[in-house]
Amino acid sequence: MTALVWFRNDLRTLDHLALSAACKDHETVRAVYFLCPQQLDEHGIAPIRRHFLRRALDELTRQLSSLGIALDIINAQHFSKTPSHLADYCRDHGIDSVFAHREWLLDEINRDESCSALLSELDIPLTLFDDSLLSPLTIAKGDGEPYKVFTPFSRRCRDYLAAEFPRVIRRPAAKSALTSASKTPCQPFGDEKDASKWPVEEDDVLRQLRQFCAERAGSYKDDRDFPALPGTSRLSAALALGLITPRQCLACLQQECGEEIWDAKSGAGTWFNELLWREFYRHVAYHFPRVVKGQAFQTYTDAIRWSNDQALFDAWCNGQTGYPIVDAAMRQLKETGWMHNRLRMITASFLSKDLQIDWRWGERHFLENLIDADFASNNGGWQWAASTGTDAAPYFRIFNPTTQGQRFDADGQFILRYVPELKSLQGKHLHMPPTTLGYPSPIVDHSERRNITLALFQELRD
Ligand SMILES: Cc1cc2nc3c(=O)[nH]c(=O)nc-3n(C[C@H](O)[C@H](O)[C@H](O)COP(=O)(O)OP(=O)(O)OC[C@H]3O[C@@H](n4cnc5c(N)ncnc54)[C@H](O)[C@@H]3O)c2cc1C
Structure with a gap:
């Protein structure tokens, strides 16, 4: 046998x-x-x-x-x-x-x-x-229908998990009848770029989890939006390949933070919520498979006439938009294969709402560059930012890339890591640089583009 x-x-x-x-x-x-x-x-x-x-x-x-x-x-x-x-x-x-x-x-x-x-x-x-932490088959609304909105979904998940906290399964004992590999491992992985900064050894990944839960989960709520801080766990790559499970994350969080995890307003509770966002996007991808086939969740938005300007897209991909926070973020992606969550939201909003480029172009670019690429989370994040998804940011909520930079990287600590051209600037000038530094001027005017986007959505809703 x-x-x-x-x-x-x-x-x-x-x-x-x-x-x-x-x-x-x-x-x-x-x-x-x-x-x-x-x-x-x-x-x-x-x-x-x-x-x-x-x-x-x-x-x-x-x-x-x-x-x-x-x-x-x-x-x-x-x-x-x-x-x-x-x-x-x-x-x-x-x-x-x-x-x-x-x-x-x-x-x-x-x-x-x-x-x-x-x-x-x-x-x-x-x-x-x-x-999964919670099977898409387990969680349903009272009428048996799948959830379309995150907050009630997360509430239901918390109730469920409070009643039945997930168990972490032990490693099985070693077999007495050993098997040996029948083929020499094959090597066709294609082009590779060094990922050795990202741990794969079990001990290292678990240490990273423990350290985060013990030292940073408590301040996660306050720190998580500031890309210059090490405020988030950076476990997404390990979670995407299943090197650890959300069950292990939750068990460790409870061990280190105790009952605080049930308080959605605490640091630990906020991190718990992020793990639930991951489950939510799986739930959506399973129950609404049109999102997996390249369609918008809000089907009316499939009629939007995106401008899809290739030159603007290239400038965005290469971190040359003239908006420092957007450019620093896109360069972080290119150089490291990872991007901070706040920056994913800013850059995704910028591509879809300021450049009026189809969110699917951005979705694909992220999949092609992220070490933690995960179809459901990426699709969910893009559709959220483009206001085409389930829990979509309302279409009239359009991030201003300048004020986002001022708010989440006020002193430019993060921006200067990736946009060294601006190192002679300080304070507010860093977020609105002059054109004399060899750094591009803004490729679009935010307020003009904002009005065009509002009109694009409005036209379809009328
Ligand atoms: C446009 C866009 C694209 C995204 N693409 C991906 C993707 O391809 N793969 C991916 O794992 N995440 C994606 N995210 C979600 C989120 O940005 C990353 O999970 C997070 O930045 C990873 O960093 P971390 O491990 O330090 O997260 P932490 O803040 O420490 O969160 C812990 C874990 O919770 C999960 N998580 C956190 N936030 C979200 C979220 N908003 N949606 C779903 N899961 C979340 C991740 O597994 C993460 O590792 C995307 C978000 C946006 C807005």
């Missing part, structure tokens, strides 16, 4: 329901990961994310081998070919059951249905476990 654990975005051995279930009843356990390089290319996955993935798979190989489990990394080329690769693998290795975590996006759901059908011809069950 040999079980197979199919790893996806859950590259860890602690708090792994599928792995624990496989180990419980089987003497011999194998593990597989299907690498889909064509998919990485089609989705334009960032070079830094590819390196992060490679390192995470190396770490997983190490963790699994200490449990006596071999990880085979199979080059499946394309996502659509994974069902046949899986069936071949099961035949070749005498697998009698397959365990994995459920994924909630449409393509993944369809893929799992194909796998299940193919495996059932071989008499092999595919058992899928729910790896």
Whole structure:
């Protein structure tokens, strides 16, 4: 009896329901990961994310081998070919059951249905476990309908979690019947950019979590909007590949901050809320699959006539808009593969509301550059900022990029890290630089563009 654990975005051995279930009843356990390089290319996955993935798979190989489990990394080329690769693998290795975590996006759901059908011809069950903090199938409104607004969703989640606090599953014991990898690990990850600043080793990631919960969660509410401060956890990359789980985050938060986590106005409670935003966007992507197909949640906004000016888009991508906070943010993304949340909101608002460029262009650019790219959170964040989404910022709330800079980076500490051209300036001049420094003048006039955007939305609503 040999079980197979199919790893996806859950590259860890602690708090792994599928792995624990496989180990419980089987003497011999194998593990597989299907690498889909064509998919990485089609989705334009960032070079830094590819390196992060490679390192995470190396770490997983190490963790699994200490449990006596071999990880085979199979080059499946394309996502659509994974069902046949899986069936071949099961035949070749005498697998009698397959365990994995459920994924909630449409393509993944369809893929799992194909796998299940193919495996059932071989008499092999595919058992899928729910790896979310709160399954999109569990949380529903009183009338059974899915939530469309975050605040009531989060309230319902808190009630649910207060009654049934999630358990972190222990790592399974090492197997006595060891397996060995059948193939040499394949290497087609494409272009890579050094991600070694982002920890993948379990001890390091857990230390990062503990440190955040013990030292910074308490002041999270006050600090989280200021990009010059180390006010947020920077755990998004680890969460995106499943190196840790939101359950582990919540358990650690409770251990360090106690009952404070239930107070949504406290620092710890605010961080808890951010973990729930992540669940919310999964809930939305599952229940309203049109957002996964490139459509707006608010369907009327699909008729907006975006200007889609390529030169303006290029200036935004390259941090050359003439708005210091926007440019510092876009350069942070380009240089580090990560961007602070406040800056994601400012730059997304600027692209859609000031440049009138389709939010899908920005969504794609973020996916192509972020180390923590996550389809549901990215789509949700973009649709929020562009006022096309569920809990959309109302269309008339348009961030002023100058006052946002003045408010969240008053002394320019963050801006100067990425826009050194402005180092001779101080105070308010830094947010409205003169044109003499080799730094571009604003590519658009904010108040003019604001009026155009208001008219674009208004026209559709009348
Ligand atoms: C336009 C836009 C695009 C975004 N794209 C992504 C993306 O591709 N991947 C991604 O993980 N997050 C995305 N976010 C959400 C958020 O910006 C990042 O999760 C956060 O900046 C990561 O930093 P952190 O780990 O320090 O977060 P913390 O503030 O420490 O938050 C802890 C965790 O909660 C989750 N989280 C926090 N804020 C949000 C949020 N608004 N929505 C969903 N989850 C959240 C993340 O998993 C994060 O790691 C996006 C937001 C916007 C506005």
